[in-house]
Amino acid sequence: MNVADLVFSMLAISALLSVAATVLAVQAKDLLKAIVFSAMQSVAYTLMYFLLMAPDIVLVYAAVAVGIYPLALVLLIKKVGRYEV
């Protein structure tokens, strides 16, 4: 196996992980779990951006989707209610 095969295989594995995290996030009744699963999916996407040679986007994405979104959403569910039904 040469390097190109390895890079593409890592891309496919991160993409499959992100599908699993998305499906789990959508069907969770506890909204805190949904937020944590969406942060996991963002980490998988950050790995994909790094493999696709886009370093500017890795910097923005790590700060925004793993830092700001979960913080703001956790503040929101503290005020409106943690469970879905």
Place this chain on the structure above:
Amino acid sequence: MWRDIAFALALILAIIALAYATTLRGLGPLPPDNLRNLAIAYLKTTYNPFKPLFTAMAPEAVTAIIWDYRGLDTLFETVVFYGAIIAALTLYREVYKERDVLPLRGLSLIVKRSTAVISIAILSVAAATALHGHLTPGGGFQAGAIAAVAPLVILVVFSKIFLESRGVQYTKLLTLRNLGLLGIGLTAIALILVGLALGSNAFIFQNQAKELARLSYPSKALDVPLGGSLWFFNLFEAIAVAAGFTLVFMVLMSSEELAKREVVGEEHGY
């Protein structure tokens, strides 16, 4: 219930159709195997001292595209961002200027001390990312997004009253944000003003010297490439983005007593 099933079936049909089209090379050969001509044109002229009339003098192609080749797109994107922040603040227009009323204490001592150390590190990383955005991956937006994490964490760990009593108030942040946007506007037309004084032409968003307008920003600072106007754009954009996010977080975190004053009377329908 029937509606949900109809949505699910429609989406599954869409996925199958798109997947079939992609396997038949609808997106081109996979993985793709040559570069577009537009990309070749940008990459050839992004740092090319042999063609001084077409180059942007910045080794980083993405920052050069954002602020030089497609500068007007970024200007309007900053306008959209400003509009969204204003819309979020208008919902609380009765209460955003007032100081908070609840006496809050924040979290425990250990958390407070470690947050104080970490937030200095976050702010210095953000400053570094903004200032070297034309040489290595980095830039204005990246630095603004990184620098917006620090006030959010400080707002949660210490309290909003602590921050307001230390001088981080609504009006001061608004002034900072307006200064950032003013800086972006002035950098875009600075060469026109200089050209008026010296009596020659200039273009809007001009970075280096062009054929009909021989004025340009400095392209090297001592011996390091300074991307011309890109350095100034990155600096002002980082200040504007960080101040904008902090404003929204401060309004989002007001206490319930203060925010209930905003909703009084709405059941009568205005």
Place this chain on the structure above:
Amino acid sequence: MAIKIPTLMYMITVLSLYVNIAVALYAVLAKPNLVKKIIALTILGHSVNTFAILVGYKLWRPGIILQPPVLTELEPSRRAIEEFVTRAVDPLPQALVLTAIVINLAVTLFLITLALHVYRHFGTVDMVKIGELKRGALREEVS
């Protein structure tokens, strides 16, 4: 015709991005809670951005080592620039996706503020219950 590993893995990546977009779109349409809708909207935006950069990964020939679009020589000769052009990845989708990420962030923060306002007015964030409350209020006004 033997399928090579890079082609197969690339197809798997594209298909899983399609599935992500479809699942997030379904959650926006069919789940009644406002916060769940906001979470699914952010997942949709991120998946579309990743798809744009995946399609823009346009330069793969076996034997070339790829490079992000940053020139690393500060005194380049003409040959260095030609070599950079043959090895660098497309920079244009990265610039467009940067703009898209910042705009999505601003709009999502506005949506979070709106959801808070809806909660303070109606007392709940469940769209089914809000519909019933509004229909009840309308019947009261008419009668």
